[in-house]
Structure formats: C-alpha cells, structure tokens
Amino acid sequence: xxxxxxxxxxxxxxxxxxxxxxxxxxxxxxxxxxxxxxxxxxxxxxxxxxxxxxxxxxxxxxxxxxxxxxxxxxxxxxxxxxxxxxxxxxxxxxxxxxxxxxxxxxxxxxxxxxxxxxxxxxxxxxxxxxxxxxxxxxxxxxxxxxxxxxxxxxxxxxxxxxxxxxxxxxxxxxxxxxxxxxxxxxxxxxxxxxxxxxxxxxxxxxxxxxxxxxxxxxxxxxxxxxxxxxxxxxxxxxxxxxxxxxxxxxxxxxxxxxxxxxxxxxxxxxxxxxxxxxxxxxxxxxxxxxxxxxxxxxxxxxxxxxxxxxxxxxxxxxxxxxxxxxxxxxxxxxxxxxxxxxxxxxxxxxxxxxxxxxxxxxxxxxxxxxxxxxxxxxxxxxxxxxxxxxxxxxxxxxxxxxxxxxxxxxxxxxxxxxxxxxx
Numbered sequence: 001x002x003x004x005x006x007x008x009x010x011x012x013x014x015x016x017x018x019x020x021x022x023x024x025x026x027x028x029x030x031x032x033x034x035x036x037x038x039x040x041x042x043x044x045x046x047x048x049x050x051x052x053x054x055x056x057x058x059x060x061x062x063x064x065x066x067x068x069x070x071x072x073x074x075x076x077x078x079x080x081x082x083x084x085x086x087x088x089x090x091x092x093x094x095x096x097x098x099x100x101x102x103x104x105x106x107x108x109x110x111x112x113x114x115x116x117x118x119x120x121x122x123x124x125x126x127x128x129x130x131x132x133x134x135x136x137x138x139x140x141x142x143x144x145x146x147x148x149x150x151x152x153x154x155x156x157x158x159x160x161x162x163x164x165x166x167x168x169x170x171x172x173x174x175x176x177x178x179x180x181x182x183x184x185x186x187x188x189x190x191x192x193x194x195x196x197x198x199x200x201x202x203x204x205x206x207x208x209x210x211x212x213x214x215x216x217x218x219x220x221x222x223x224x225x226x227x228x229x230x231x232x233x234x235x236x237x238x239x240x241x242x243x244x245x246x247x248x249x250x251x252x253x254x255x256x257x258x259x260x261x262x263x264x265x266x267x268x269x270x271x272x273x274x275x276x277x278x279x280x281x282x283x284x285x286x287x288x289x290x291x292x293x294x295x296x297x298x299x300x301x302x303x304x305x306x307x308x309x310x311x312x313x314x315x316x317x318x319x320x321x322x323x324x325x326x327x328x329x330x331x332x333x334x335x336x337x338x339x340x341x342x343x344x345x346x347x348x349x350x351x352x353x354x355x356x357x358x359x360x361x362x363x364x365x366x367x368x369x370x371x372x373x374x375x376x377x378x379x380x381x382x383x384x385x386x387x388x389x390x391x392x393x394x395x396x397x398x399x400x401x402x403x404x405x406x407x408x409x410x411x412x413x414x415x416x417x418x419x420x421x422x423x
Contacts, residue, residue, distance in 0.1 A: 039251045040145055046253035047260065049143065055190065057152035060143040062260065065136045066268075073229040073272045077137045080106075080271060083278045090282055092309065094301075096200055096274075098166070103132040105165035106200075108270040111176045112240045112263055123147060124179055125244050126256075127157050128263040130271065139267060141260055146248060151187040154180075158192040166198040168270050170219045173201040202270060205277045209296045223269050227276060235262045284313050291317065295324040302331060311335050326356075333364065342372045353382065357393065362386035 040060075044051050049062040068078035080103060087099040098106065112126035123144065130139040140160065144153045169176055177199070184194055206217045206226075214221055220237075223229045235243070235258035247255040280289060284297050298313030314335070317328035329348050336345035349365040352358075362382045369379035 036251060043247075043251045043253040043256075047257060049141075052152065052156055054152035054155045057149040058145065059149055059152045059156060060145060061156060062141040062143065064139045064264065066139065068132070068135055068137060070137075072268045073223070073227040075272050075275045077132070077271055079275050080132060083275050083282075086282050087278065092282070093306065094281060094304065096205055096277060096281060098200075098278075101165060105163075106168050106274075107131050107161060107164055107166065108168045108267050108274075109172060109176065110169065110263055110266045110270065111179065112237075112244070112259060113179060114241045114244060122179070123150070124153075124176075124183055126240075126259065126263055127153075127180075128260075128267045129157075129161065130267045137268075137271065139264055141263060143256070143260070145251065150183060151190045154184055154187055155191045158194070161195070162192070164195045164197045166200060168200045168202065168274055170206075170266070170270060170273075171201065171203040173199055173204075200274065202273050202277060206273070208300050209277070209280060209293050212296075213292055219266060219269065222273065227269065227272055229269060229272070231265060233258070234265070235259055237262065285316060291320055291322045291324040295328055298328060298331065302335065307335050307338065311339070326352075330361075337364075337368070342368055346373075353385065357389050359386040359389040359393070362389065 041051065043049075044060050047060065047062055049060040051058050052061055066077060068081075069076050084098050084101065084103060087097050090097075091099065108130040110128045111124045112128075113122055113124050115122040125144040127142040128139065129141075130137055132138075142153060142157045144150065167177065181194065184191070203217065203219075206222050210222065210226065211217055214225055223231075240259045240262070243255045243259055279286070280293055281297055281300070283289070284294055289297075294313060294317055298310050298317070301307075301310035301313060311332065314328040314332040317325050318332070319325075329352060333345050333348035333352065336342070336348065346365060346368045349361055349368065352361045353365050362385045366379040366382040366386065369375045369382065
C-alpha cells in the first residue's frame with residue numbers, strides 16, 4: 001500500500017487521537033538536520049532509549065528488565081525454566097521441543113514494518129527481542145530513525161545476538177525473518193552475517209490447536225481468548241506504519257511510544273504462549289486441557305510420526321463422551337492396527353461400524369477379519385454392510401442432486417416464461 005493511501009486510511013484516526021503534543025517553533029537559523037537531531041534526542045530521553053552510533057549512522061535502543069516472577073496472562077516468566085526442564089526430561093522429538101537448550105538460547109522476536117508487502121521498498125523500523133539472562137527477562141527494542149541508518153540498525157541487532165540458537169516468533173518464518181533477510185542484503189558488507197538457528201513459529205502451533213475453535217488465530221485473538229490477556233490503550237498494529245511516517249517528519253516520542261509498547265506486549269505474549277503450548281503438548285493429562293485441544297495434540301503427534309504418544313493422547317479421550325472421543329476412536333483404531341494390536345483395533349472398528357454410516361469403517365473391520373482372523377464369513381458380512389451403506393449414501397446424494405436439479409429447472413422455466421411475456 002502506498003504512503004498516500006496509508007495517509008488517507010488513517011486520516012480520521014489521527015484526527016480523533018491526536019499526538020498529544022504541540023511542536024515548538026524552531027528559529028530559522030537552525031538547520032533542518034540540527035533540528036531533527038535535537039528533537040530525536042528529546043524523543044530518546046522521553047522513551048528511556050539510548051542513541052547508538054555506527055559508521056556515521058545512529059539508532060535508538062530501548063531496554064526493559066522484568067522480574068521473572070512477573071505474571072503475564074496465565075503464567076509468570078519463571079515458568080519458562082520449568083518448561084525447558086520438562087522438555088529435557090521428556091526426550092520427545094517434537095517441533096516445539098527445547099530439549100538440549102538453555103533459557104538464554106531462546107530469543108523471542110517480533111518486528112514492526114512500514115507495510116505488509118514483501119518488496120524491497122518496505123522496511124523494518126522496529127525489532128523487538130527478549131531473552132532470559134540471569135534472573136531477568138531482558139527486552140530490547142531497536143528503532144530505526146530513518147531509511148539511511150539500516151547499517152547501524154542491523155549492526156547492533158546482530159552484534160547483540162551473536163550466539164542466537166532459537167528464534168521464537170508468531171508468523172516469523174513467513175513474515176518477519178524473510179524481511180530481515182531482504183533488508184540485510186543492502187548492508188551485508190558492513191554488518192555481521194545472519195546466523196543459522198532453529199525457529200519456533202507459534203502461529204503454526206496455534207493453528208493446529210485452535211483453528212477450529214477460534215474465529216481467527218491472529219495473535220490478539222489467541223492472547224485474549226486462550227491466554228486471558230487484556231490490553232488497555234493499545235495502539236492497533238495497522239497504525240504502526242502511519243505513526244512511523246509521521247515520526248520521520250517530526251520525531252516526537254508520543255508518535256511511537258504506543259507502537260513500542262504494542263511491540264513489547266507482543267513479545268511478552270510470545271513467552272507466555274510458548275509456555276502454554278508446551279504445557280498442552282507435554283502435560284495432556286492435566287485437567288485443564290480441553291477435549292478439542294487434546295484431540296489436536298494427538299493428531300500432531302501422529303503427523304510427526306510419534307505414534308506411541310499419539311496413542312496415549314487418544315486413549316485419554318476414549319473415556320470422554322464427546323464428539324472428539326469418537327474422532328479419537330477412529331485414529332486409535334488405525335494406530336492400533338499399525339502397531340499390530342489387532343484385537344484392540346478390531347474392537348474399535350466393530351463399535352464404530354455399528355454406530356457410524358461411513359462404509360470405510362466396515363471395510364477396515366473386514367480387512368482385519370480376512371487377514372488376521374481368517375474369518376471369511378464375518379468379513380463378508382462387513383463387506384456387504386459397506387456396500388449397503390455406500391448405496392444408501394449415493395441414494396441420499398442422488399436425491400439431493402435431483403432436488404437441486406428440479407429447483408434449477410423450475411427457475412429456468414419461470415425465467416423463460418417471463419422472457420416470452422416481455423417479447
């Protein structure tokens with residue numbers, strides 16, 4: 001989206017909110033560059049940020065420290081240590097496993113950009129990171145004061161993360177990090193190389209667990225509905241580019257203070273979300289885990305080939321009289337068969353075949369009877385049952401198709417009759 005369109009989009013919002021500050025007139029003898037630098041220094045002071053120089057360029061770096069006992073939503077930050085310990089003990093191979101890593105190996109990462117496009121014309125103007133160091137969660141924000149300072153921007157970000165082991169992001173694999181790569185290309189001869197690292201993208205994990213339960217899996221929705229985090233006076237994310245462009249014209253702290261706060265809250269939420277997702281995956285027997293979450297955790301284990309864990313999860317669901325218990329039964333029957341547990345597999349397929357019109361369930365029962373139990377008569381019974389159910393299914397489908405066809409014919413005849421009257 002062009003700057004002109006963004007300005008038009010946000011014009012009404014700006015007039016309602018205002019910047020809360022009035023610019024002071026600067027004497028004519030002060031150059032525009034000097035005036036900008038003076039105002040930037042005032043903004044940095046207001047934001048409790050440091051101005052750092054590199055190759056005649058400069059950026060703002062803002063640091064906040066949070067006690068690990070501080071709570072953000074459902075959890076305090078010190079529960080991250082317990083989760084890493086649980087991953088170590090579990091020895092489970094999982095995409096979210098932090099086994100073999102220390103607390104400070106995880107870098108929680110989020111950016112703010114001038115637009116959602118992937119082209120080189122869009123810049124990252126704010127990088128936020130957080131990691132546990134000692135007894136504190138250290139949150140650092142790197143702010144780009146203008147397009148001509150990207151070498152300093154990436155120099156300080158990469159210099160402060162030389163031992164990067166794992167990024168923790170929300171849509172970072174598809175959005176944030178590819179844009180870092182794009183912008184890094186312009187300054188790569190002057191700054192450290194991009195590191196190789198692991199990546200936990202919590203958007204994908206959130207989609208697996210909650211996409212069928214939530215209206216969307218945007219971070220703000222997950223934050224509110226799942227983590228019970230409520231923000232107050234939050235700057236909407238879509239306002240960030242406009243406020244940044246306004247800052248470039250006149251560097252007032254009030255224009256970006258809310259953007260930086262929004263970014264900081266996103267990063268703290270990533271810590272809480274990683275704890276929560278890990279608990280759901282590792283401690284699926286806990287009473288707080290919902291049936292729909294439990295089912296999706298089981299499917300995830302099955303998807304990555306950890307069938308033993310998948311079986312454990314689905315078995316937990318069998319005792320629940322819910323829709324997800326029936327779904328779990330189908331998965332479990334298939335997994336039992338793969339594991340050679342034919343008696344348990346057939347018992348489930350037999351129960352399912354009596355209560356479900358899906359002909360494939362009857363076929364699975366017939367296969368076991370034929371190949372494992374050599375009971376041909378009973379295999380024939382289930383095969384005939386599958387045929388009858390398939391015929392019934394096709395009859396229902398054909399009836400619906402015939403009804404739709406008749407409705408279309410009636411509409412066509414009515415329209416043709418109207419056409420004749422017009423003629």
